[in-house]
Ligand code: SAH
């Protein structure tokens with residue numbers, strides 16, 4: 001993998017305010033993929049392809065299908081995937097994930113898109129998970145906002161988004177088909193393993 005290209009992708013994300021995964025979140029994710037011998041991955045929220053490309057670096061058997069609804073980011077992800085020569089292993093889908101149907105089964109589903117919609121993505125794609133597979137959700141801390149009192153958050157819109165993330169946390173805790181662990185790394189990850 002070309003370290004320089006990765007650096008350029010991260011710089012682009014920085015300059016253009018693309019919310020890619022933090023380094024610590026990414027390290028955790030890559031280790032998880034390695035330790036659990038994950039091969040087939042579905043990602044919701046490609047952005048510019050950074051996390052999809054990084055996940056492929058764990059080993060040469062990994063394949064990723066990833067969905068992005070923003071045209072500019074999707075086009076940028078095509079360029080980046082070409083630059084690192086991963087066209088055969090990363091399948092880029094340009095659409096709203098809530099309108100996408102996939103037929104395959106995945107070892108890992110990585111939810112990293114609109115925070116308020118995480119539960120919808122979970123429910124839409126959970127049947128595409130193999131028995132014993134994992135759904136990992138990013139941004140469970142919502143940049144620290146979930147730990148604030150509602151009165152401390154000025155905008156009503158933002159308060160509603162925070163509520164949705166909290167509701168999703170409660171949904172995961174109460175979901176008996178999955179065993180969920182919350183990890184305080186990066187912006188907060190939820191690791192939900194499907195009971196087999
Ligand atoms: N996983 C990426 C970062 C994703 S940022 C990385 O770490 O490199 C979240 C992305 O999800 C944004 O680009 C946003 O456009 C996309 N997104 C949000 N809601 C979506 C939806 N409903 N369908 C598809 N993409 C969505």
Ligand code: MG
Nearest residue numbers: 021112138139
């Ligand atoms: Mg994220």
